[in-house]
Amino acid sequence: MFASPIILKEKLTIAKVVGISATMSGLVLMCGVGLGGTDPVGGLVFSLISAITYAAIMIVSKFIKGIGGLERTAIQLVIAALLLLPYALLTQQGAWIMPTGTALLALLILCTVHTGFACYLYFSSIEQLSAQTTAICSYADPLCALLLSAAILGERMSALQWTGAVLILGGALLAQLYKTKAVTFHK
Numbered sequence: 001m002f003a004s005p006i007i008l009k010e011k012l013t014i015a016k017v018v019g020i021s022a023t024m025s026g027l028v029l030m031c032g033v034g035l036g037g038t039d040p041v042g043g044l045v046f047s048l049i050s051a052i053t054y055a056a057i058m059i060v061s062k063f064i065k066g067i068g069g070l071e072r073t074a075i076q077l078v079i080a081a082l083l084l085l086p087y088a089l090l091t092q093q094g095a096w097i098m099p100t101g102t103a104l105l106a107l108l109i110l111c112t113v114h115t116g117f118a119c120y121l122y123f124s125s126i127e128q129l130s131a132q133t134t135a136i137c138s139y140a141d142p143l144c145a146l147l148l149s150a151a152i153l154g155e156r157m158s159a160l161q162w163t164g165a166v167l168i169l170g171g172a173l174l175a176q177l178y179k180t181k182a183v184t185f186h187k
Contacts, residue, residue, distance in 0.1 A: 007059055010130045019175025020132060023139045026167025029160045030146060058134055061126050069124025076119055077111075136172045143168050 005012045061072060099107070126134055143165055149155045157165070 010132065012132065015178040016132045016136075016175045019171040019173075019178075020136060022167045022171025022174065023136055024171075026164040026169075026171060027139055027142060028164070029167065030164025031142060032158075032160070054138070058126070058131055061123065062131060069120050069122075069126075072123035072126075073116060073119040076123065077116065133176065136175050139168050139172065 057076070064072070067075075122134075129137075146157065146161060146165065150157050
């Protein structure tokens with residue numbers, strides 16, 4: 001998102017810089033970075049790989065012209081499946097068990113509705129939105145997950161998580177609604 005003015009020639013305003021910084025800070029607070037775990041270095045490495053991959057998808061999608069949202073979604077899901085297949089096969093433990101009809105139906109709904117439709121909406125809108133706007137909207141994913149876990153599962157949110165949620169919402173609103181002069185980058 002910060003590279004978009006250089007790579008994609010998109011304008012980056014002061015409001016977007018502040019908004020993006022607020023949403024990133026909110027994500028750190030909301031997800032509880034530094035709260036421990038069995039492999040914090042591995043978690044950081046995978047988070048960095050995820051961020052780089054997400055940025056690459058966004059940048060490549062902005063350069064590809066003449067392909068609709070449905071085709072972009074199909075390409076992305078096929079590539080993801082091909083990349084995950086070796087992992088699934090290598091980490092399989094025990095005998096292979098054929099899933100039940102209910103499990104297959106749940107998997108089909110998860111793949112088509114929850115993943116496919118969401119990716120279709122994302123890839124259909126990416127041509128009309130700036131890279132910064134698309135990146136800021138992506139912070140809604142963990143925020144929604146956290147709020148739904150509190151509302152449906154009764155999980156308690158900490159003060160840091162509430163602060164992070166407010167920063168994400170406030171940063172997104174600031175970046176999208178407040179108009180300021182664009183920041184220029186000189187080569």
